[in-house]
Amino acid sequence: xxxxxxxxxxxxxxxxxxxxxxxxxxxxxxxxxxxxxxxxxxxxxxxxxxxxxxxxxxxxxxxxxxxxxxxxxxxxxxxxxxxxxxxxxxxxxxxxxxxxxxxxxxxxxxxxxxxxxxxxxxxxxxxxxxxxxxxxxxxxxxxxxxxxxxxxxxxxxxxxxxxxxxxxxxxxxxxxxxxxxxxxxxxxxxxxxxxxxxxxxxxxxxxxxxxxxxxxxxxxxxxxxxxxxxxxxxxxxxxxxxxxxxxxxxxxxxxxxxxxxxxxxxxxxxxxxxxxxxxxxxxxxxxxxxxxxxxxxxxxxxxxxxxxxxxxxxxxxxxxxxxxxxxxxxxxxxxxxxxxxxxxxxxxxxxxxxxxxxxxxxxxxxxxxxxxxxxxxxxxxxxxxxxxxxxxxxxxxxxxxxxxxxxxxxxxxxxxxxxxxxxxxxxxxxxxxxxxxxxxxxxxxxxxxxxxxxxxxxxxxxxxxxxxxxxxxxxxxxxxxxxxxxxxxxxxxxx
Amino acid sequence: xxxxxxxxxxxxxxxxxxxxxxxxxxxxxxxxxxxxxxxxxxxxxxxxxxxxxxxxxxxxxxxxxxxxxxxxxxxxxxxxxxxxxxxxxxxxxxxxxxxxxxxxxxxxxxxxxxxxxxxxxxxxxxxxxxxxxxxxxxxxxxxxxxxxxxxxxxxxxxxxxxxxxxxxxxxxxxxxxxxxxxxxxxxxxxxxxxxxxxxxxxxxxxxxxxxxxxxxxxxxxxxxxxxxxxxxxxxxxxxxxxxxxxxxxxxxxxxxxxxxxxxxxxxxxxxxxxxxxxxxxxxxxxxxxxxxxxxxxxxxxxxxxxxxxxxxxxxxxxxxxxxxxxxxxxxxxxxxxxxxxxxxxxxxxxxxxxxxxxxxxxxxxxxxxxxxxxxxxxxxxxxxxxxxxxxxxxxxxxxxxxxxxxxxxxxxxxxxxxxxxxxxxxxxxxxxxxxxxxxxxxxxxxxxxxxxxxxxxxxxxxxxxxxxxxxxxxxxxxxxxxxxxxxxxxxxxxx
Numbered sequence: 001x002x003x004x005x006x007x008x009x010x011x012x013x014x015x016x017x018x019x020x021x022x023x024x025x026x027x028x029x030x031x032x033x034x035x036x037x038x039x040x041x042x043x044x045x046x047x048x049x050x051x052x053x054x055x056x057x058x059x060x061x062x063x064x065x066x067x068x069x070x071x072x073x074x075x076x077x078x079x080x081x082x083x084x085x086x087x088x089x090x091x092x093x094x095x096x097x098x099x100x101x102x103x104x105x106x107x108x109x110x111x112x113x114x115x116x117x118x119x120x121x122x123x124x125x126x127x128x129x130x131x132x133x134x135x136x137x138x139x140x141x142x143x144x145x146x147x148x149x150x151x152x153x154x155x156x157x158x159x160x161x162x163x164x165x166x167x168x169x170x171x172x173x174x175x176x177x178x179x180x181x182x183x184x185x186x187x188x189x190x191x192x193x194x195x196x197x198x199x200x201x202x203x204x205x206x207x208x209x210x211x212x213x214x215x216x217x218x219x220x221x222x223x224x225x226x227x228x229x230x231x232x233x234x235x236x237x238x239x240x241x242x243x244x245x246x247x248x249x250x251x252x253x254x255x256x257x258x259x260x261x262x263x264x265x266x267x268x269x270x271x272x273x274x275x276x277x278x279x280x281x282x283x284x285x286x287x288x289x290x291x292x293x294x295x296x297x298x299x300x301x302x303x304x305x306x307x308x309x310x311x312x313x314x315x316x317x318x319x320x321x322x323x324x325x326x327x328x329x330x331x332x333x334x335x336x337x338x339x340x341x342x343x344x345x346x347x348x349x350x351x352x353x354x355x356x357x358x359x360x361x362x363x364x365x366x367x368x369x370x371x372x373x374x375x376x377x378x379x380x381x382x383x384x385x386x387x388x389x390x391x392x393x394x395x396x397x398x399x400x401x402x403x404x405x406x407x408x409x410x411x412x413x414x415x416x417x418x419x420x421x422x423x424x425x426x427x428x429x430x431x432x433x434x435x436x437x438x439x440x441x442x443x444x445x446x447x448x449x450x451x452x453x454x455x456x457x458x459x460x461x462x463x464x465x466x467x468x469x470x471x472x473x474x475x476x477x478x479x480x481x482x483x484x485x486x487x488x489x490x491x492x493x494x495x
Numbered sequence: 496x497x498x499x500x501x502x503x504x505x506x507x508x509x510x511x512x513x514x515x516x517x518x519x520x521x522x523x524x525x526x527x528x529x530x531x532x533x534x535x536x537x538x539x540x541x542x543x544x545x546x547x548x549x550x551x552x553x554x555x556x557x558x559x560x561x562x563x564x565x566x567x568x569x570x571x572x573x574x575x576x577x578x579x580x581x582x583x584x585x586x587x588x589x590x591x592x593x594x595x596x597x598x599x600x601x602x603x604x605x606x607x608x609x610x611x612x613x614x615x616x617x618x619x620x621x622x623x624x625x626x627x628x629x630x631x632x633x634x635x636x637x638x639x640x641x642x643x644x645x646x647x648x649x650x651x652x653x654x655x656x657x658x659x660x661x662x663x664x665x666x667x668x669x670x671x672x673x674x675x676x677x678x679x680x681x682x683x684x685x686x687x688x689x690x691x692x693x694x695x696x697x698x699x700x701x702x703x704x705x706x707x708x709x710x711x712x713x714x715x716x717x718x719x720x721x722x723x724x725x726x727x728x729x730x731x732x733x734x735x736x737x738x739x740x741x742x743x744x745x746x747x748x749x750x751x752x753x754x755x756x757x758x759x760x761x762x763x764x765x766x767x768x769x770x771x772x773x774x775x776x777x778x779x780x781x782x783x784x785x786x787x788x789x790x791x792x793x794x795x796x797x798x799x800x801x802x803x804x805x806x807x808x809x810x811x812x813x814x815x816x817x818x819x820x821x822x823x824x825x826x827x828x829x830x831x832x833x834x835x836x837x838x839x840x841x842x843x844x845x846x847x848x849x850x851x852x853x854x855x856x857x858x859x860x861x862x863x864x865x866x867x868x869x870x871x872x873x874x875x876x877x878x879x880x881x882x883x884x885x886x887x888x889x890x891x892x893x894x895x896x897x898x899x900x901x902x903x904x905x906x907x908x909x910x911x912x913x914x915x916x917x918x919x920x921x922x923x924x925x926x927x928x929x930x931x932x933x934x935x936x937x938x939x940x941x942x943x944x945x946x947x948x949x950x951x952x953x954x955x956x957x958x959x960x961x962x963x964x965x966x967x968x969x970x971x972x973x974x975x976x977x978x979x980x981x982x983x984x985x986x987x988x989x990x
Contacts, residue, residue: 004679004682004683004881007683007810008682010810011685011809011810011811011812012685036678036681037681037682038682039678113792114709114710114851115709115710115711115712115715116712117708117709117712117713118708118709118851118855121708121855121858121859122851122854122855122858125854125855125857125858127663127665127854127858129665131662131663131665132659132662139662142658142661142662143658145661147653147654147655147656148654150653151650151653151654154649154650154653155646155649155650158642158645158646158649159642159643159646160642161642163627163637163638164627165836166637166640166834166835166836167626167627167634167637167834168622168626168830168835168836169836170622170624170626183534184499186532187499187500187503187527187532187533188502188503190503190506190507202697202860203860203861203863205859205860205861206860209859213610213612213616213733214609214612214613214616215609215613216610217610217612218612218713218735220610231858231861234858235859238708238859240713240735297608314505314506315502315505315506316506317506335663339662340661340662340663340861340863341660341661341662341663341862341863341864341865341866342863343861343863343864353609356609356613356617359617359620359622360616360617360620362620362622363616363620363622363729364616364700364704364729364730364733365698365700366622366698366700366726366838367836368698368835368836368837368838369836369838369864370836372867386499
């Protein structure tokens with residue numbers, strides 16, 4: 001049986017060229033200690049074991065251990081073996097060595113160049129390092145989730161997992177979850193599908209990636225909403241598509257009337273709750289969009305990211321379910337209803353595409369996380385998911401009302417964006433055009449209030465409206481009150 | 496509070512145009528029942544609740560429920576509410592309707608076309624639907640993993656998860672896992688890195704994708720080993736790279752001597768255990784390769800997918816750790832050491848690239864699975880990972896020897912591929928050139944023996960050697976014996 005230290009010695013002993021075997025072994029072990037391969041206050045293997053492992057005599061190992069002890073690298077504890085000292089003599093030496101090597105590295109840096117698409121991605125990087133607190137948009141209250149129920153189911157299913165749950169999956173996500181999801185989507189979102197049409201993804205991003213690669217080539221055009229979600233745009237760019245921003249108004253995406261533009265291969269929309277401004281796509285526009293897509297051989301990709309949270313009026317059914325055989329691909333996620341780190345989303349595709357897209361997902365990403373998916377399936381089947389969404393809908397409605405009351409009372413009615421549509425996990429605070437919302441949000445973040453500038457969601461910054469996205473879902477009233485008044489002070493300072 | 500059925504009714508009631516409100520509600524509820532929106536033997540909401548929810552009088556709901564009962568769709572259980580009948584009268588009608596709609600769909604199929612890169616991917620799809628049993632290559636024995644220990648740690652950590660473990664992660668995988676992994680890689684694989692250089696990925700495929708997109712553009716060239724892993728080639732193709740196969744011999748990748756070729760941006764190699772043929776990259780070739788990459792501004796991507804399992808002789812240290820500041824990116828996975836459905840891999844990048852690649856991973860994939868990653872970190876820290884690998888190394892060595900003995904005894908020594916190098920989870924059964932290994936493997940699979948044809952791993956089929964990949968890790972001796980003799984009969988039939 002081999003130990004990690006044994007492996008290390010076997011690999012490095014040959015680099016030690018000169019001297020008797022026990023001296024070479026000593027240097028090799030010292031090297032392992034100084035570089036942290038074996039750490040302070042851990043025990044070295046018994047001399048007999050190490051000797052056997054690295055094919056030397058026990059005396060050779062004992063000599064090396066003696067020399068290590070004499071120089072203070074290890075300590076012998078009678079009857080308890082040989083231990084690496086808590087303070088290693090070379091600590092200062094090692095840090096010196098590190099500096100030398102850093103210098104060396106710098107001088108050899110030249111070739112670290114990234115690709116053009118990589119460069120573009122980094123320049124347009126938009127994921128926020130702030131994902132919790134007032135007023136992070138899109139963050140659900142992850143502390144309100146019934147973790148104990150989920151964990152109970154997970155523990156039960158993980159006790160003696162079946163082989164099928166441990167190997168690569170080839171069916172686009174576990175069938176049990178796809179069945180539960182098909183039922184849920186049919187009832188709550190009027191999505192017309194069966195389980196075979198669903199592909200489970202690692203959140204919405206993987207869904208975007210799968211659809212883009214499988215349905216569009218490098219050089220094809222995609223339409224996105226202006227303003228719109230950065231995640232879609234970045235993914236389209238990195239996949240080589242030309243991204244065309246299309247304005248939205250209070251009825252959602254405005255289709256270009258004169259079509260002298262190149263037909264888009266893909267049209268990304270958020271019909272239930274336009275991201276980030278809020279309107280839902282009107283029935284007339286929905287029909288117009290489907291007709292347009294049919295005529296132009298385009299695919300509509302419906303991103304239904306937080307439609308579960310609608311706080312007044314009728315729920316809007318999905319675009320996907322509106323007309324039979326419409327060229328609509330539907331995407332959703334559990335990031336907003338359960339928690340983001342769960343990393344489970346889904347894509348619903350037309351029957352004719354299902355087999356091909358499932359195979360493509362297997363080739364590109366390989367399948368797994370089957371125990372987790374089974375846990376989620378049981379959580380849905382037992383009614384916990386629906387119950388959780390209902391509870392959260394009430395909670396978020398309350399928090400949203402509280403924030404709107406604050407805005408109305410202290411800033412005035414014009415500060416709530418006129419497209420607001422009583423949905424989702426954030427609202428948009430509208431600001432006068434002369435305000436630099438990027439500078440404002442940077443300043444607010446310094447004061448501890450996490451907001452995102454509206455203008456950042458535009459491709460064409462010249463037409464960008466100014467405002468702040470305020471998430472209200474993950475903070476209670478007390479925190480909101482404090483953060484709001486901090487934000488008010490920031491506003492006063494800037495306006 | 497809204498129910499799913501309430502949502503459905505609100506969405507669909509307006510489609511029912513004619514008749515009194517209670518008749519329209521009846522038709523709407525019947526539709527919900529016939530289409531499985533509410534299922535047999537589930538309870539309908541109390542009439543009072545539904546009435547309130549959909550803003551109609553309670554009498555209207557009661558009338559609709561009465562009519563449903565009269566027509567056999569629901570049953571009233573005294574004191575227990577109204578339940579959907581176990582046999583719904585329209586079942587046969589509904590299946591008739593389905594057939595009509597399928598016909599309709601077929602006639603409207605025209606536009607379902609996939610992209611050229613998607614087409615290419617599907618044509619070259621190579622993921623096997625068989626992932627378990629004799630002789631699936633690359634499948635570890637997932638039943639031998641100490642699931643109870645992993646589950647104990649997971650249950651402990653999941654009991655009251657912290658907010659940081661539930662929201663999007665931005666650090667390229669949880670720090671605790673990266674620290675544990677840095678230590679492990681340093682000791683067992685001689686990889687020179689600290690935790691900041693590690694990015695946790697969803698298995699090796701996501702690592703390939705991240706590197707390819709960030710370091711190469713559409714039209715750039717990548718070199719891959721011939722024969723080599725299909726997953727690399729498919730990912731490179733879909734990312735727009737030109738894929739150039741480079742032959743291997745018993746010392747691994749043969750660098751072209753005359754370099755009239757286009758310099759590759761990326762060079763993918765499996766230095767510890769060439770996939771699928773087996774040789775390790777010799778020291779001379781390693782140095783030659785690093786020099787070549789330096790001169791040509793290429794990146795070497797070292798895929799160290801199953802190096803933990805080496806059964807004789809010295810372990811080979813990683814290529815990454817051979818020279819300081821070499822342009823090598825190191826990739827590994829837990830799919831072969833723990834189980835594939837875990838979906839955890841890792842990429843080790845040079846210090847100068849770490850920040851950029853971590854940011855890119857966040858933009859492209861978003862981070863999460865933090866509870867799982869923490870569980871794995873503790874599993875490694877407590878020594879369970881190392882212990883498991885040691886146990887598996889012994890187990891797989893035994894199984895490998897058993898299979899080789901069978902080959903030597905019943906087929907002869909020439910049937911073990913001469914590049915075999917006593918590593919990994921599979922070996923290659925070499926076959927005479929005139930044998931069609933694709934047909935043979937198809938025939939074998941029909942007989943219940945899951946093998947993969949060697950020629951499938953070549954881009955250039957004209958130079959393809961013939962053989963079968965035989966995985967020995969996930970099957971015990973008894974199964975191997977039976978499967979081997981079945982395979983022998985297949986061979987006799989074909990040869």
